[in-house]
Amino acid sequence: MQEFFDFIVQQGDKLAEQTLTHIGLTFLSLCLALLIGLPTGILITYRPKIAAVVLAVVGVLQTIPSIALLGFLIPILGIGSWPAIVALFLYALLPIVRNTYVGIREVSPALKETARGMGMTTRQVLTRLELPLALPVIFAGIRTATVINVGVATLAAYVAAGGLGEFIFGGIALNNPNMVLAGAIPAALLAVLFDFLLARLQHLRGLRLRRVALVFLLITPALSAFYWLPGGISGGLMVGFAHEFYGRADGYPGLARTYGLRVTPRLIDQNLMYEAIYRGQVDLISGYSTDGRIKAFDLRVLDDNKNAFPPYEAALVVRQAVLNQYPELSKTLHLLDGRLSDAVMTELNYRADFRHESPEAVARRFLTEQKLLLPPTRKQRQGRIVIGTKIFTEQYILAEILRQLLDNRTTLEVVTKTGLGGTQICFNALTTGQIDLYPEYTGTGLLVILQPPPALADSLKADREAVYRYVSREFQSRYKVSWLAPMGFNNTYALMMRRAQADRLGIRSISDLKRYLGDKD
Amino acid sequence: MINVRHLTKRYPNHTAVEDVSFAVREQETLVLLGTSGSGKTTTLKMINRLIEPTSGTVEINGIDTQQQAPHELSRSIGYVVQETGLFPHYTVGENIAIVPRLLHWDKDRIRNRTHELLAMLRLPEKQLNAYPDQLSGGQRQRVGLARALAANPPILLMDEPLGALDPITRAEIRQEFRNLDELRRKTVVLVTHDVREALELGDRVGVMDNGRLLQIGTPKELLMQPASAFVQRFFGDQVLAFQLQVFTLQDVMPYILPESPGPEAIDLQPDMSLNDALTLLTKTESGVLRVGDWPIRIRAVDIWSALHQLVPKSP
Numbered sequence A: 001m002q003e004f005f006d007f008i009v010q011q012g013d014k015l016a017e018q019t020l021t022h023i024g025l026t027f028l029s030l031c032l033a034l035l036i037g038l039p040t041g042i043l044i045t046y047r048p049k050i051a052a053v054v055l056a057v058v059g060v061l062q063t064i065p066s067i068a069l070l071g072f073l074i075p076i077l078g079i080g081s082w083p084a085i086v087a088l089f090l091y092a093l094l095p096i097v098r099n100t101y102v103g104i105r106e107v108s109p110a111l112k113e114t115a116r117g118m119g120m121t122t123r124q125v126l127t128r129l130e131l132p133l134a135l136p137v138i139f140a141g142i143r144t145a146t147v148i149n150v151g152v153a154t155l156a157a158y159v160a161a162g163g164l165g166e167f168i169f170g171g172i173a174l175n176n177p178n179m180v181l182a183g184a185i186p187a188a189l190l191a192v193l194f195d196f197l198l199a200r201l202q203h204l205r206g207l208r209l210r211r212v213a214l215v216f217l218l219i220t221p222a223l224s225a226f227y228w229l230p231g232g233i234s235g236g237l238m239v240g241f242a243h244e245f246y247g248r249a250d251g252y253p254g255l256a257r258t259y260g261l262r263v264t265p266r267l268i269d270q271n272l273m274y275e276a277i278y279r280g281q282v283d284l285i286s287g288y289s290t291d292g293r294i295k296a297f298d299l300r301v302l303d304d305n306k307n308a309f310p311p312y313e314a315a316l317v318v319r320q321a322v323l324n325q326y327p328e329l330s331k332t333l334h335l336l337d338g339r340l341s342d343a344v345m346t347e348l349n350y351r352a353d354f355r356h357e358s359p360e361a362v363a364r365r366f367l368t369e370q371k372l373l374l375p376p377t378r379k380q381r382q383g384r385i386v387i388g389t390k391i392f393t394e395q396y397i398l399a400e401i402l403r404q405l406l407d408n409r410t411t412l413e414v415v416t417k418t419g420l421g422g423t424q425i426c427f428n429a430l431t432t433g434q435i436d437l438y439p440e441y442t443g444t445g446l447l448v449i450l451q452p453p454p455a456l457a458d459s460l461k462a463d464r465e466a467v468y469r470y471v472s473r474e475f476q477s478r479y480k481v482s483w484l485a486p487m488g489f490n491n492t493y494a495l496m497m498r499r500a501q502a503d504r505l506g507i508r509s510i511s512d513l514k515r516y517l518g519d520k521d
Numbered sequence B: 001m002i003n004v005r006h007l008t009k010r011y012p013n014h015t016a017v018e019d020v021s022f023a024v025r026e027q028e029t030l031v032l033l034g035t036s037g038s039g040k041t042t043t044l045k046m047i048n049r050l051i052e053p054t055s056g057t058v059e060i061n062g063i064d065t066q067q068q069a070p071h072e073l074s075r076s077i078g079y080v081v082q083e084t085g086l087f088p089h090y091t092v093g094e095n096i097a098i099v100p101r102l103l104h105w106d107k108d109r110i111r112n113r114t115h116e117l118l119a120m121l122r123l124p125e126k127q128l129n130a131y132p133d134q135l136s137g138g139q140r141q142r143v144g145l146a147r148a149l150a151a152n153p154p155i156l157l158m159d160e161p162l163g164a165l166d167p168i169t170r171a172e173i174r175q176e177f178r179n180l181d182e183l184r185r186k187t188v189v190l191v192t193h194d195v196r197e198a199l200e201l202g203d204r205v206g207v208m209d210n211g212r213l214l215q216i217g218t219p220k221e222l223l224m225q226p227a228s229a230f231v232q233r234f235f236g237d238q239v240l241a242f243q244l245q246v247f248t249l250q251d252v253m254p255y256i257l258p259e260s261p262g263p264e265a266i267d268l269q270p271d272m273s274l275n276d277a278l279t280l281l282t283k284t285e286s287g288v289l290r291v292g293d294w295p296i297r298i299r300a301v302d303i304w305s306a307l308h309q310l311v312p313k314s315p
């Protein structure tokens, strides 16, 4: 608890900024939804046939999961504020259009006729009778829309649009509960607060309701002004980092320390970032060194010439008991040692992610090219081995390679258990014997599983081999798990740029980048 | 003042009003009387163009209503409906001010007129800021009437204005309506299915059935010469009560033999209804009616026998 308050105090400025951005984003999109939704709701009351269609369309929009909606919008609008604003706008549309429509339709026809009987024009009937009587229903819609938007606006952090989601998703990525709460609690409070205030409005009546409604319509654009476009330009380069990279000690903070690099990034979801740099919406991103998109989008990975990022060499972790039980297992697995370089792994990832080849096909082709497969023979299967993976393409491909290799060269029956979530889940499955081996990365073993004192971790991480030796020794003694020799690639954090731009600016390494940015400042 | 000619309203599978013609003179009250679904409301709404007729014309002061924009026409015609149609989100004051505001009256004029109407309709001033759901049914009805009268329209259309009230309140408000000078100066078309109300409020009554206007005439004419069995059936077994209500001593006088009054007799007025006269005469032996300088002695039995001669026998 104390830690939480410390965090709040420490990050007070950022929290205030995010809260204001959050409110601004919510009301900016609400404002747009009112601007479009109110007239639409009113117009369709005159056209019942069109009404059914319009309501169905906005209803369907509402059912699209928010992440998917952002996914659709990014190709059209890129990353940043616009997809977030548009997504929130679309979500707010249904409650507003529907409630405006229903509210007006529910006004008694007899009253409308009386109004006409007194000599009101259609417009006067609308402004003096229908809208005032529909106001409580319309406010109920605005209330729903606002509460939905306060919630969905957290997702804006996925697309570098700011808001309280920065803390929430940053916190999740860093496994920092205080950070998550620092985002989640204000978001929840905002939702409750707006819900309460709007509920009060709903119960006013007569002239007071009409006045308050007017004031509300004026306040909404004012609150929208809290939203300004987040920064992100550093020395002429637009920088985008993943939340996790930005916050994790071995990510940006380590980089800043080692190279003295200072940038103000926009925070973006890792998966959207490659798309963003490809489209030129950002110029420098964080990423992983073997991602298939490096090849697909022709990116240059900047050379980490001062070893700021810890090594994440891929190697298999296997339960010692299984190695002892099946001697042929270790013999066969060692065939892979050093065969998967960064370039090879990137290529395999690229095939799977962008050529849409199945991991199975990618693995088969790799094994064939490497001449690791023997002519198939009939075997009596005995013994059983379970391969686990985390959930991302690279792991799926590795699991397939292992499965096919073992199936081809041993008498073991091979089973894969793919998609075991994150590192902890995978590792637990291993130690409890649900799986027998999975591909792991040295840096992850060190920082996530072993968690040595920071001083020790710092001293180790400059040296690949030292890290490997340390994790092998500790895993063996603590968990009876063996690290096989590294397979050859290092899937670590990396900074990347579009190759063309990097070449033009003469940036090949992070030191070059530092020099370039330093010149600019 | 209002001239309705051959009005017809057909819906795809129903004829609501068929070839209805009538005229309403200035300051006259015409009541449209009929059973449910007989087309009264439809006829009324065709006068202020809430419903457009299929064929036929409506003229007001000799001008075809089709020449005018509906909303402008409506502003010169007061309109009162059942359940009053008060705007629930407006206070009593705001409701009354609706039409004056549409006509861009200035604030003072609206305020003065509102107070005048409140006094006239015996509504407490403090209710000016009350909302309709805080009033009783009878009060709402009066506000509805005040609203219709607010801008001084020469014509008033009323659709079952007392429909939602209990019989006693109804009778009371009816009485009040009848005594309002302002109402008496209006040209009124009123719709009802209550015969007593029609006979009491109407200068003339039009009986409708199945979209047609069967007969139109003064209450007395209807009672004395019902044009059809339907009209007669309308009065039903209460026909005697209606006769006693509608006819006055003046009407039965020709059938009473003049006789000198005794000393203890009470005074009767010529326009007294037979009903009221009989009520009085149950307390005393006889009364005196002065026609010119001639006092005539009247007893209850005289009234009964005169009435008997006055009205037609059942067929």
Ligand SMILES: Nc1ncnc2c1ncn2[C@@H]1O[C@H](COP(=O)(O)OP(=O)(O)OP(=O)(O)O)[C@@H](O)[C@H]1O
Pocket (backbone or CB within 6 Å): B011, B012, B014, B015, B016, B017, B034, B035, B036, B037, B038, B039, B040, B041, B042, B043, B193
């Ligand atoms: N919009 C419409 N479409 C079809 N038929 C209608 C429509 N409006 C009214 N009618 C029919 O026309 C007939 C006359 O209706 P109207 O409302 O004039 O009757 P009314 O005499 O006022 O009856 P009530 O005393 O019940 O109010 C009814 O049979 C009704 O069903």
Ligand SMILES: [Mg+2]
Pocket (backbone or CB within 6 Å): B040, B041, B042, B159
């Ligand atoms: Mg009716």
